[in-house]
Amino acid sequence: MSDRPQHDGRRRLTPVAAVVAAAATALTGAAVLAVGLRGPDDGPPAAPERTAVVAAPDPSAAPPSPAAPAAPDPGPAPPVAAGAPAADLGPVLPASDPVALSIPSIGVASDVLEPLALDAAGVLPAPTDYALPGWYTGGPRPGQFGPAVVAGHVDGPDGPAVFYRLGELAVGANVEVTRADGTVATFVVDAVERYAKAEFPTSRVYGNTTDRAELRLITCGGAFDRTTGHYVDNIVAYAHLV
Amino acid sequence: MRTTTRRLALAGVGAALLLPAGIGSALAADGDTNANLAPVALNGVPASGTAMASVRGTTLTVTMAANGLLADAPHAAHIHFGAEARNECPAASDDASGDGTLNTSEGVPAYGGIVVSLTKTGDTSPASGLAVDRYDTAPGGAIAYQRGSIEVAPEVAQAIVDGKSVVVIHGVDHDGNGTYSGSTPSDLDPSLPTEATDPALCGVLAAAPSGSVAAGAGGTAVGAGAQDGLMLLGGGLLAAGVGAAGLVARRARASA
Numbered sequence: 001m002s003d004r005p006q007h008d009g010r011r012r013l014t015p016v017a018a019v020v021a022a023a024a025t026a027l028t029g030a031a032v033l034a035v036g037l038r039g040p041d042d043g044p045p046a047a048p049e050r051t052a053v054v055a056a057p058d059p060s061a062a063p064p065s066p067a068a069p070a071a072p073d074p075g076p077a078p079p080v081a082a083g084a085p086a087a088d089l090g091p092v093l094p095a096s097d098p099v100a101l102s103i104p105s106i107g108v109a110s111d112v113l114e115p116l117a118l119d120a121a122g123v124l125p126a127p128t129d130y131a132l133p134g135w136y137t138g139g140p141r142p143g144q145f146g147p148a149v150v151a152g153h154v155d156g157p158d159g160p161a162v163f164y165r166l167g168e169l170a171v172g173a174n175v176e177v178t179r180a181d182g183t184v185a186t187f188v189v190d191a192v193e194r195y196a197k198a199e200f201p202t203s204r205v206y207g208n209t210t211d212r213a214e215l216r217l218i219t220c221g222g223a224f225d226r227t228t229g230h231y232v233d234n235i236v237a238y239a240h241l242v
Numbered sequence: 243m244r245t246t247t248r249r250l251a252l253a254g255v256g257a258a259l260l261l262p263a264g265i266g267s268a269l270a271a272d273g274d275t276n277a278n279l280a281p282v283a284l285n286g287v288p289a290s291g292t293a294m295a296s297v298r299g300t301t302l303t304v305t306m307a308a309n310g311l312l313a314d315a316p317h318a319a320h321i322h323f324g325a326e327a328r329n330e331c332p333a334a335s336d337d338a339s340g341d342g343t344l345n346t347s348e349g350v351p352a353y354g355g356i357v358v359s360l361t362k363t364g365d366t367s368p369a370s371g372l373a374v375d376r377y378d379t380a381p382g383g384a385i386a387y388q389r390g391s392i393e394v395a396p397e398v399a400q401a402i403v404d405g406k407s408v409v410v411i412h413g414v415d416h417d418g419n420g421t422y423s424g425s426t427p428s429d430l431d432p433s434l435p436t437e438a439t440d441p442a443l444c445g446v447l448a449a450a451p452s453g454s455v456a457a458g459a460g461g462t463a464v465g466a467g468a469q470d471g472l473m474l475l476g477g478g479l480l481a482a483g484v485g486a487a488g489l490v491a492r493r494a495r496a497s498a
Contacts (some may be wrong), residue, residue, distance in 0.1 A: 004462075077247055083260055083408070087386045087388035088386065089305070089307045089388070090302065092309065092384075093305045094278070095291070095292075116247055118451055121452070122449060122451060122452040123451060123452055123453060123454075124451035124455050125456075126456055126457040130459070136270060138276065138278070138448050138451075139276055139278075139450075140276065140292040142293070143291045144290075145291070145292045145305070146294050146305075146307075151457055152457060153457045153458055153459065154336075154457060154458040155462040156459045156461050157457050157459045157460070157461045159461050159462055160461075160462055162458075175404055195454075198454075200453050201455040202274070202450065202451070203274050203450075203451060205367075206274055206276075206450035206451050207296055208274070208305050211305060211388065213307075218249040218352030218455050218457065219455075219457045219458070222457075224458070224463035228455050229461075230460075231456075231457075231458045234454045234455055234457070
């Protein structure tokens with residue numbers, strides 16, 4: 001009898017050979033995984049090559065209005081003389097909820113907007129419906145003084161979503177928001193910019209940097225990070241009420 | 243000796259002067275806030291507006307636009323905050339007197355006392371709360387107000403950044419006769435009618451959203467299907483390899 005039981009004559013790997021085989025399998029797996037992770041991820045819907053997107057790592061390099069250059073984020077508040085007389089804040093509409101959004105130049109026409117409230121971490125969530133834009137209820141209504149915020153998905157799991165073409169939006173294009181009171185607030189696009197989410201210019205997007213009624217349209221862009229399941233950039237369109 | 247004492251005293255004064263500034267920069271944070279100004283409960287003004295406060299250290303810039311207010315009449319406007327207050331706009335249930343309207347005092351449990359007077363000129367401290375001649379008079383019922391370089395205490399700056407302060411614009415023409423009138427005196431200044439000081443519009447200065455928005459699921463990212471397949475294959479092989487290595491190790495231990 002052998003000192004070691006043999007099982008039906010199956011050929012056994014020596015321990016060294018088994019370790020080598022296991023390591024080889026693992027290495028192959030890691031290599032294939034790396035290919036999967038790297039991926040050709042630089043061709044998402046609203047990438048820079050879609051022309052109109054202006055990459056602006058320095059926010060002050062592309063102010064939305066020549067008349068009111070934006071402060072860098074989180075820069076000092078705009079200089080305002082103490083005791084200034086009545087401010088010129090441009091056209092301003094009364095409060096009224098947005099009920100429809102139309103951006104003819106990029107084929108956006110939605111008769112419904114989802115209300116969006118901040119989550120517990122103070123972050124603005126995207127709409128639950130990929131086909132609908134959402135509006136931030138904690139900000140000004142579109143048409144009121146300050147930056148009103150409308151966010152929409154660039155894509156869903158199965159294809160393009162409502163703001164798929166936001167990166168194509170051109171400076172000077174019209175954005176129309178119909179409101180519950182029947183008025184239509186018409187905005188003109190000043191800039192379309194793309195930021196790494198880690199460098200999102202919070203104050204420039206959500207703060208008052210322009211002293212007038214404005215609109216921000218926000219979606220995702222850049223590369224898609226499969227480990228987080230999110231795009232790495234945000235695309236933000238800036239527009240003002242006319 | 244005398245000189246030394248004086249120098250020490252001066253140094254002490256200097257330190258005392260510097261200390262509050264040091265504490266201020268340590269406590270106060272930068273932030274942008276927005277208030278949606280809505281009609282105060284029970285007082286029913288047909289008005290609305292927004293106010294934005296940018297906080298940089300202990301310096302504020304406040305910008306606000308409102309319309310639908312009583313035209314050509316002074317509208318006192320303040321930022322309110324109270325550590326003991328609810329930090330919100332008053333509700334109908336705050337009508338302690340039961341007279342069917344809310345005066346400024348009845349709103350205090352909700353929004354606290356005045357911490358900044360949004361005057362057009364001069365002092366902006368709570369002492370100017372009723373400096374009626376220095377507030378916007380809403381030509382055509384509209385206010386377009388901006389004022390920067392407003393210095394506040396560190397705890398006030400922090401309360402604003404934290405979304406705990408409330409903007410209130412006062413002045414309500416309850417009887418609709420086009421002017422502040424009526425026999426009910428103001429709870430704040432008996433020489434004024436209550437219409438002149440009752441709260442008209444109110445909104446909490448809430449912190450702006452922080453950071454980016456997750457607005458894509460990757461369904462149109464290039465090569466999604468093929469990439470997902472490779473991910474699964476790679477992950478599977480990796481797991482198999484690691485699993486086999488573990489088995490070898492166990493067997494090695496068992497036979498040792």
